Amino acid sequence: MAVRIGARTLELTEDVRIADFSSTVGSKEGAGPLGRSFEEISEDPLFGERSWEKAESELVHRTVTRLLARSGPADVIFAGDLLSQCTASSFGIRELGIPYLGVYGACSTMSEALTLAALAVDGGGFDRAVAVTSSHFAGAERQFRMPLEYGGQRTPTAQWTVTGCGAAMLTLGGKGPRIVRVTPGIIVDAGVKDSSNMGAAMAPAAFDTIAAHLRDAGEKPSDFDLILTGDLGYTGSELLRELFSREGTEIGGGYYDCGALIFDREGQDVHSGGSGCGCSASVLCGHILPGMRDGKWKRVLFCATGALLSPTSVLQAETVPSICHAVEIISEE
């Protein structure tokens, strides 16, 4: 039974654990600084399929089935992705015969799925819930910009969509990192219209949710070993530091961004860093959760960030409304 603390944060009262997790990435992510962390690195960008969309479904399918094979069946799956009508998720899990609740929060989807999965386990009725999200570089380029064959030029603030998937199994009781509090996001529209600068569009949403979480919980940034945004990239994470500074708070040395961690800034030509639902999901499930299990970090605030645009909204000269959901995870024996 969750209880509200402060204005927006919910504190879980049950013992909700991330009992197991699984990650799969493409070869570029595998060649990056976190390459050794991921469970599977696929050298084949098509994952044995015949289209980028089917490849992403196979990426989801592999990641989830590996998780289920290891840790047993689930009562429900919360899943979502960036493709139109979230087909990477629905086609990826269609054969599993597990109740499915589709979610969409753009690149914030992993923290949204974790929030809902944690509340579902905490709220009773579901003892085991999976949260999973994915993205695929080539599928996202075709979905949001142009097919790769077009050879579009990328601006300095553009980010590189991660080919990756992360899945987490949440259980009532058991072992593993524990989800203790969640802060669902409010849409923040800072008026940014440049869809190649999603870091700038999303930074104010990240600021809003992280500040709300800290305020509601009565904490300061240094109370966390790690505050991790989803995919603000280099541009957006600098802006987030600046937004905190302006308010007289330093977010400090424990702040990192998944999009800034997953690629080598100098060597991998990704401009402002990684992005995509699969960015924060694969970094969380491949790097952070194993690190928490090994005692590297005890208290983590995971804040995936999403730009709620579509190819049509961009063509219609709309702004990029953004959102960020925060999930507080602690290691506890």
Added chain:
Amino acid sequence: MAVRIGARTLELTEDVRIADFSSTVGSKEGAGPLGRSFEEISEDPLFGERSWEKAESELVHRTVTRLLARSGPADVIFAGDLLSQCTASSFGIRELGIPYLGVYGACSTMSEALTLAALAVDGGGFDRAVAVTSSHFAGAERQFRMPLEYGGQRTPTAQWTVTGCGAAMLTLGGKGPRIVRVTPGIIVDAGVKDSSNMGAAMAPAAFDTIAAHLRDAGEKPSDFDLILTGDLGYTGSELLRELFSREGTEIGGGYYDCGALIFDREGQDVHSGGSGCGCSASVLCGHILPGMRDGKWKRVLFCATGALLSPTSVLQAETVPSICHAVEIISEE
């Protein structure tokens, strides 16, 4: 605190009420058999906007703001729609400053949003949750098929996407119809590849979830005053009757489909009936919930149905995996 009964159904233990509801539709829906039911009928298909996509956002915005103005603020909104990246929802509610959890279940989205909103209120922390979904005929044609200007011909089994929106305010305690049980859907892929026959694709999913709900709850169809599918249309609802008959159960005279109710079969040239997220949402919030409040029906099983396709999955010759979530609502003083 929800408890699982049987294999898949959750029974709520808190007093979760649908305290208020709101509906808006277009002129064709307003001219149909349920026309008098809806709160607002817009004669302007563009809702004062300059594109079909912005029109759908305005449809959501009007429906939700009217609900909030009447029944007070909400702690969270669960919303989703058929447009790519669910922009009707995100742009429609971006100014409200309310925590937003985006959901996607194609045309099953209203029962998914109600399921999650009901579990959120039951599970603690959220006292007031809104569930809202929408669709727009012209936006959906452009999204899934062709812009209207193309003048595409429709097959006999094709359905007409409803221009409509329904929003419900769920509260902990209070008055109004009560949500007592929910059964989340499993993806059922019957192998149907004809995207103009979504009724056939979705009927097996509806059968699966309704049968699971009845089995888990130990009920038979005649225990309900009304079993209501979302948008199987004429074709799909006949198939659903047949699927029950084959199993030796008659779904009976209390079974209706929102897509078959909203238009006049003879006079409105909609082929196999209405469809879209806004079909089941507007029929529920415009016709069914007011009827329950007036004592017309006491016990209703609301089962919105969704075809989990995308324009890309259709072009790639994929099947149409489908899903249905069931929400049991009773009138109780």
